[in-house]
Amino acid sequence: MKLADLQKIAEHEVDFQRAYKHRINVCCSSGCVPFGALKVLKAFEEAVKEFGVEKECKVARTGCVGTCSVGPAVIIEPGDYLYQSVTPEKVREIVRDHIVLGLPVKEMLYSNEAFFKKQQRLVLRNAGKIDPSRIEDYIAMGGYSAIVKCLATMTPQGVIYEVTRSGLRGRGGAGFPTGQKWSLVARSHSTPKYIVANLDEGDPGVFANRTLAEADPHAILEGMLIAAYAVGAEKGYIYIRAEYPLAIQTLQKAIAQARAMSLLGDSVLETPFKFDLELRFGAGAFVAGEETAILASVEGRRAMPRPRPPYPANSGLWGKPTLIQNVETLANIPVIIQNGGEWFSRIGTARCSGTKCFSLTGHINNPGLIEVPMGITLREVVFEIGGGIQDNRPFKSVLVGGPSGGCLPEALLDLPIDYDSLTKVGAIMGSGGIVVIDDQACMVDTAKFFTDFCVEESCGKCVPCRAGLVKVKEIFERITKGEGKMEDITALDKSGNYIKEASLCGLGQTAPNPVLTTLRYFRDEYVEHIVNKKCRGGKCFRDMEREEAEEQ
Amino acid sequence: MLKDDNRKSMLDKVMKDHNFEESSLLEILHKAQDLYGYLDKNLMTYIATALQLPPSHVVGVATFYSFFKLKAPGEHVVTGCLGTACYVKAVDEIMTAIEHDFKVKRGGSTPDGRLSLFITRCIGACAMAPNIIVDDEVIGKATKEVVLERVRLALEGGGRRK
Numbered sequence: 001m002k003l004a005d006l007q008k009i010a011e012h013e014v015d016f017q018r019a020y021k022h023r024i025n026v027c028c029s030s031g032c033v034p035f036g037a038l039k040v041l042k043a044f045e046e047a048v049k050e051f052g053v054e055k056e057c058k059v060a061r062t063g064c065v066g067t068c069s070v071g072p073a074v075i076i077e078p079g080d081y082l083y084q085s086v087t088p089e090k091v092r093e094i095v096r097d098h099i100v101l102g103l104p105v106k107e108m109l110y111s112n113e114a115f116f117k118k119q120q121r122l123v124l125r126n127a128g129k130i131d132p133s134r135i136e137d138y139i140a141m142g143g144y145s146a147i148v149k150c151l152a153t154m155t156p157q158g159v160i161y162e163v164t165r166s167g168l169r170g171r172g173g174a175g176f177p178t179g180q181k182w183s184l185v186a187r188s189h190s191t192p193k194y195i196v197a198n199l200d201e202g203d204p205g206v207f208a209n210r211t212l213a214e215a216d217p218h219a220i221l222e223g224m225l226i227a228a229y230a231v232g233a234e235k236g237y238i239y240i241r242a243e244y245p246l247a248i249q250t251l252q253k254a255i256a257q258a259r260a261m262s263l264l265g266d267s268v269l270e271t272p273f274k275f276d277l278e279l280r281f282g283a284g285a286f287v288a289g290e291e292t293a294i295l296a297s298v299e300g301r302r303a304m305p306r307p308r309p310p311y312p313a314n315s316g317l318w319g320k321p322t323l324i325q326n327v328e329t330l331a332n333i334p335v336i337i338q339n340g341g342e343w344f345s346r347i348g349t350a351r352c353s354g355t356k357c358f359s360l361t362g363h364i365n366n367p368g369l370i371e372v373p374m375g376i377t378l379r380e381v382v383f384e385i386g387g388g389i390q391d392n393r394p395f396k397s398v399l400v401g402g403p404s405g406g407c408l409p410e411a412l413l414d415l416p417i418d419y420d421s422l423t424k425v426g427a428i429m430g431s432g433g434i435v436v437i438d439d440q441a442c443m444v445d446t447a448k449f450f451t452d453f454c455v456e457e458s459c460g461k462c463v464p465c466r467a468g469l470v471k472v473k474e475i476f477e478r479i480t481k482g483e484g485k486m487e488d489i490t491a492l493d494k495s496g497n498y499i500k501e502a503s504l505c506g507l508g509q510t511a512p513n514p515v516l517t518t519l520r521y522f523r524d525e526y527v528e529h530i531v532n533k534k535c536r537g538g539k540c541f542r543d544m545e546r547e548e549a550e551e552q
Numbered sequence: 553m554l555k556d557d558n559r560k561s562m563l564d565k566v567m568k569d570h571n572f573e574e575s576s577l578l579e580i581l582h583k584a585q586d587l588y589g590y591l592d593k594n595l596m597t598y599i600a601t602a603l604q605l606p607p608s609h610v611v612g613v614a615t616f617y618s619f620f621k622l623k624a625p626g627e628h629v630v631t632g633c634l635g636t637a638c639y640v641k642a643v644d645e646i647m648t649a650i651e652h653d654f655k656v657k658r659g660g661s662t663p664d665g666r667l668s669l670f671i672t673r674c675i676g677a678c679a680m681a682p683n684i685i686v687d688d689e690v691i692g693k694a695t696k697e698v699v700l701e702r703v704r705l706a707l708e709g710g711g712r713r714k
Contacts, residue, residue, distance in 0.1 A: 031677055034690035068679030204635030204674035242582055242619050243675065281582050283617030284673070300577035302616040359678055361637035367679035403636060435636050449639050453673070459616075 013140035021056040023077040029064040029214045032071035043091035063215020065128035066369040082110040123331045127215035135257040138218040146334035159230040165341030167353035172326035173430045175419035184313035185231040188321035195236035202286035203402035206433040208357035213247035217254035223330030228275040236277035286457035305505035348374030352418035362436035379413040393438040401430030403450045404510035406517035426517040442537030443522040448476040454511035465508030468499040480540035484530040559587040590621040626661040626668035631685040635674030643682035
């Protein structure tokens with residue numbers, strides 16, 4: 001296939017889709033499938049036939065729109081009518097009233113406009129709109145036109161210039177400037193060069209990368225192609241969690257389609273540019289998200305990090321220059337190439353441009369997947385997009401950045417979200433988990449929960465992380481059993497900071513964050529546990545209470 | 553040695569497709585677990601020999617990653633999601649109730665091998681938290697009552713939850 005053919009496919013597909021008056025998009029992502037989305041899809045296919053409207057209705061299987069708590073979700077175009085909690089029984093009514101009679105079924109529509117109002121969708125631009133199993137759908141939305149633009153009109157240096165200018169920073173959590181990383185790999189003389197796309201979303205409570213892969217796999221592939229062209233890589237790997245079967249299937253299909261259209265292979269779009277990629281499966285190790293650990297895992301070894309330098313840009317997979325990027329970063333690339341770095345740099349804040357996807361969960365009215373411009377405040381996310389706390393309970397804390405993020409108090413809700421501001425208050429951007437906690441939670445138990453997680457996930461290579469976290473865990477066990485002493489607070493603070501300073505990789509360096517932030521913002525709860533043996537959430541001291549009850 | 557059967561020939565084929573490369577060890581272990589349900593010593597030794605790796609290397613990799621199971625699971629498997637969102641939504645209470653009612657500990661099986669209780673760190677259905685997986689069915693927004701009833705039904709050999 002040649003460059004010009006792609007344009008033809010796009011035009012043909014747009015005409016093909018225009019022939020339908022309505023398009024019924026049924027979300028069939030991992031969030032909706034367990035709750036019957038596939039049955040809903042089948043019911044729609046049958047219902048449009050039953051009412052004889054199959055020629056004007058395209059029923060499509062799509063990815064996630066983000067409203068994961070009210071699935072299965074269905075969008076009917078034109079007009080973007082979003083139906084929530086659709087069951088196969090309700091499908092006939094929707095087709096009859098909405099499609100045949102032209103009267104949307106109001107009581108089933110998702111009425112919460114606030115959920116979408118402050119969102120801005122760049123990465124998730126096609127999520128919920130296209131059928132991820134059809135490459136034509138992606139092409140019709142302008143897909144693969146960015147790699148065409150690169151190959152036809154831009155030099156690799158030109159591509160890196162645009163990405164640098166965009167101000168894009170790595171979405172995996174650390175926020176390293178993407179353009180800078182690309183030029184490091186491009187300048188490295190050794191060959192072959194590799195690209196590793198990180199889709200090992202190990203943070204419990206986070207599902208943004210999975211949703212992206214399920215909803216728009218070609219956006220990841222196109223991002224990788226452009227990156228490969230810019231840095232001179234010939235081979236790529238997508239490292240994906242084995243726990244994401246649907247995302248794996250979707251990507252496998254996408255790769256096969258891209259190969260068939262010669263978008264991957266020895267001669268991409270019949271140019272001298274050569275690139276192909278493979279999937280590699282993770283196996284449930286949180287630490288494998290760390291960039292040197294992911295390399296060890298792709299090479300088939302235990303995912304244990306190593307000291308840097310040498311940086312992967314110089315010595316990565318099998319000692320060769322390797323570009324490691326999170327898939328969310330890569331999905332931004334086609335948009336940057338199409339619209340220019342300058343355009344992208346105006347979105348978000350001056351130091352952190354663009355958007356960020358967040359998995360919004362916890363005691364909140366509208367949990368789901370959101371994409372917001374950088375610089376939005378936590379208050380807007382929690383109370384406007386998230387719709388506030390469930391059951392109208394008071395807000396207590398918001399955990400930002402996954403199990404090694406920070407628990408922030410109400411006083412910090414007006415903090416604009418970006419890499420730097422979050423780090424300043426003891427949290428991290430991480431992979432974009434926001435968990436909202438109401439007043440019934442116990443912050444000591446919450447910090448203990450995350451410590452337990454990090455103890456289990458520590459790879460054991462360096463002492464501060466391996467032994468230090470176990471010490472911290474022991475202190476927590478004492479406090480929550482009613483055996484805590486006031487010195488324990490100082491000990492937690494000291495050990496936490498020590499682990500942070502002395503650990504080898506990002507896991508150990510961030511693992512004490514929940515402990516340190518709860519100590520900083522919710523210290524009185526620790527004191528209550530130690531002095532008064534009181535737990536506001538009623539989670540701790542259970543053994544003690546049981547013993548007392550038995551004695552009586 | 554492994555028994556000569558269909559599973560073995562499929563495993564052999566996968567190893568051959570990967571050119572017996574060390575870097576494909578994880579893919580091969582995934583496939584082996586798919587075929588056999590779990591990775592026992594015999595199976596890991598077989599893979600080590602085929603890939604010309606020390607058996608300790610293969611065992612080391614298999615034990616590092618929590619996705620790989622080293623023991624046969626019970627007839628019915630209940631998996632509780634202990635991801636952050638599920639933790640916040642008190643999944644622990646449901647897990648404790650299962651442990652209490654069915655006399656099984658997390659990470660273990662009942663002595664008769666009928667029920668295993670496992671933990672997973674996030675299945676990614678966080679907006680539906682808390683999630684419990686009973687056999688292959690994900691129960692979202694799970695409550696103690698629904699889950700206990702569903703496990704009881706599974707053990708009695710009854711049908712799926714409506």
